[in-house]
Amino acid sequence: EVQLVQSGAEVKKPGESLKISCKGSGYTFSNYWIGWVRQMPGKGLEWMGIIYPRDSDTRYSPSFQGQVTISADKSISTAYLQWSSLKASDTAMYYCARRDIVVVSGTIVGDAFHIWGHGTMVTVSS
Amino acid sequence: EIVLTQSPGTLSLSPGERATLTCRASQSVSRSFLAWYQQKPGQAPRLLIYGASSRATGIPDRFSGSGSGTDFTLTISRLEPEDFAVYYCQQYGGSLFTFGPGTKVDIK
Numbered sequence: 001e002v003q004l005v006q007s008g009a010e011v012k013k014p015g016e017s018l019k020i021s022c023k024g025s026g027y028t029f030s031n032y033w034i035g036w037v038r039q040m041p042g043k044g045l046e047w048m049g050i051i052y053p054r055d056s057d058t059r060y061s062p063s064f065q066g067q068v069t070i071s072a073d074k075s076i077s078t079a080y081l082q083w084s085s086l087k088a089s090d091t092a093m094y095y096c097a098r099r100d101i102v103v104v105s106g107t108i109v110g111d112a113f114h115i116w117g118h119g120t121m122v123t124v125s126s
Numbered sequence: 127e128i129v130l131t132q133s134p135g136t137l138s139l140s141p142g143e144r145a146t147l148t149c150r151a152s153q154s155v156s157r158s159f160l161a162w163y164q165q166k167p168g169q170a171p172r173l174l175i176y177g178a179s180s181r182a183t184g185i186p187d188r189f190s191g192s193g194s195g196t197d198f199t200l201t202i203s204r205l206e207p208e209d210f211a212v213y214y215c216q217q218y219g220g221s222l223f224t225f226g227p228g229t230k231v232d233i234k
Contacts, residue, residue: 035223037171045163045171045214047223059221062127095170102176110177111218112161116170 002026004034004096004117011123012086019082020120022096029077030054033099035113036070036081040092050099051079086124093119128152128219130226138234145202147229149215154195159218162191162200165228166211174213175200205231 007021022034035050049060053072060070072079079096096117102110129152139145149160157178163171173182175191178198188203202209210233215226 037225044212044228045165045216045225047216047225050223061222097171100176102180108158110161110180111159112173112176112182112216113163113171114173114176114182116172119170 002098002115004098004115006094006096006117006120009121009123011125013126014086014088014124016086016124017082017084018086018122019080020094020122022079022081022117024077024079024098027098030074034072034079035097035099036068036079037095037097037113038064038092039095039119045095048081048094053077053079086122088124088126090122091124093121095119127222128155128217128224130215130217130224132213132215132226132229134229135227136230136232138232139205140234141205141207143205145200145205145209145231147200147202147213147231149193149198149200149226151196151198151217155198155217155219157194160191160193160198161216163214163216164209164211165214171214202231 005023030053033052036048038046048064049070051058051070051072053074069082097113098115100114131150133148160178162175165171179191190201192199212228212230214228
């Protein structure tokens with residue numbers, strides 16, 4: 001079964017650092033981009049960035065560039081999202097998701113996040 | 127950056143009725159890069175439609191997607207009780223993904 005398993009909920013204080021994880025199984029982890037999505041309480045989905053584990057090519061949303069770091073360790077099929085100094089406004093659910101690019105006869109016919117992790121709740125409070 | 131808007135913000139319907147949700151982009155989006163997701167309370171999003179009109183694995187055929195350019199539609203032909211949820215459109219362009227703000231489909 002293809003799945004993404006995320007690390008557990010975290011409660012942190014402002015200014016602390018944090019690294020959450022997303023472990024893929026049931027497929028060749030290196031071959032698929034992994035994206036991160038934020039959902040603040042009661043709000044919508046926000047795309048944060050994406051990484052290709054094979055070569056660690058990483059792209060960030062302008063809204064999150066410089067605010068977080070996305071990384072991956074293909075040897076253990078795990079992607080990471082980290083903060084160096086958390087703020088209360090980082091309180092949110094964070095999802096990882098696998099990007100599937102569907103190609104038919106050499107043409108891309110679909111590019112979307114087919115597989116999602118269950119989410120990691122991060123609470124930042126003094 | 128392409129901005130997506132969704133309408134209506136909330137759609138109040140009864141089971142068995144037809145739901146039509148709209149996603150409009152600030153500039154043209156390739157059909158290949160337009161997707162729809164469903165999210166229920168306390169759950170992760172689930173992919174419904176990719177490539178504007180292709181159903182994802184396991185998605186019932188009462189869900190359909192259409193559109194091109196800047197205007198896309200998700201249609202639920204007959205609402206089942208489990209379809210009451212929030213629906214998001216998403217696009218990919220210029221190495222960036224963006225989500226729309228969502229449409230909540232609730233029970234009338």
